């Protein structure tokens with residue numbers, strides 16, 4: 001049978017609750033479609049940090065490198081500064097494995113109510129393509145000058161030509177595969193006078209190679225407003241690291257809940273493993289209660305199956321999510337129900353397994 005080696009990192013908070021449900025559904029898919037998932041579990045988390053002073057061992061990334069994909073829950077927990085935990089585990093994966101594409105689909109699923117009045121599933125169906133290795137998250141050049149009333153800190157944003165071009169090319173190629181063939185660029189070239197005009201310049205240049213794609217661009221502020229007022233305008237949206245981060249929480253909110261939003265951190269060249277995780281975090285406010293929505297994790301599993309070439313299995317998982325939601329199956333609180341994490345995971349595994 002086909003075999004895929006998966007590194008599983010549940011991480012913190014609800015990641016520990018949603019990851020097992022993701023695995024439950026992946027296991028059902030593997031049985032039904034006849035492939036094997038060889039799982040290796042890593043308990044790296046903020047608890048690891050409390051014990052060892054590190055989020056993962058020094059050779060942690062080398063351990064993960066042996067796998068075909070990484071399946072991650074969430075990272076971050078009160079008591080460990082977020083910059084320490086995230087930059088000790090999540091961000092190093094994205095950067096060292098050159099996962100320069102963060103793919104974040106946003107769909108209003110049938111049976112889910114958008115907070116926007118009268119929106120139907122056909123009207124909210126877009127993908128945020130987020131640059132995932134540089135831009136505003138670059139770790140270069142920070143300075144601090146402290147000790148007087150004029151103390152200040154600086155941090156550089158780095159936009160390389162390669163970095164802009166490769167994420168834009170990916171976004172254009174993705175738009176080519178979708179029926180609407182439309183690509184929107186998120187910018188802020190009116191206020192950020194150096195990096196954003198450069199981003200726009202690269203976007204205009206790349207657009208020349210894709211005459212079939214209709215393009216537009218909006219400043220990030222009004223783009224956020226348009227996500228709320230006109231979500232139907234969007235098909236593929238390409239954005240820098242920070243703008244893409246913001247849009248990929250706003251998009252799912254507009255589509256009903258952050259609890260169902262999946263993401264894929266992809267190294268398209270497949271030189272390194274790609275990583276699949278929900279868009280949301282560890283949700284300390286609901287962790288440990290068994291009420292987190294596992295769908296974002298499960299849908300991220302579907303994106304992983306897609307990446308591994310298990311197309312039928314991937315479709316079976318997203319179909320199961322659609323039918324569970326549209327047919328009034330169990331749902332968690334964030335979607336207005338009262339089911340628990342386990343109940344939703346089990347229901348989806350059952351649908352996937354039975355076919």
Ligand code: NAD
Pocket residue numbers: 014073074075076077078082086090258259260277278279280281282283284285286291292293294296332334
């Ligand atoms: P969060 O996404 O964890 O939670 C935001 C809100 O959404 C909370 O009210 C939470 O209860 C709710 N929520 C999130 N996921 C849900 C789910 N599956 N079902 C139901 N409700 C859900 O964001 P935050 O509170 O800003 O961050 C908490 C911690 O997670 C921080 O340490 C943060 O840095 C970290 N974080 C990690 C990741 C990641 O690992 N990729 C992403 C975002 C935040």
Ligand code: IPM
Pocket residue numbers: 076086245279281
């Ligand atoms: C996300 C998260 C991370 C990000 C944080 C936790 C560093 O918000 O995956 O969207 O900003 O990329």
Ligand code: MN
Pocket residue numbers: 245246249279
């Ligand atoms: Mn985010």
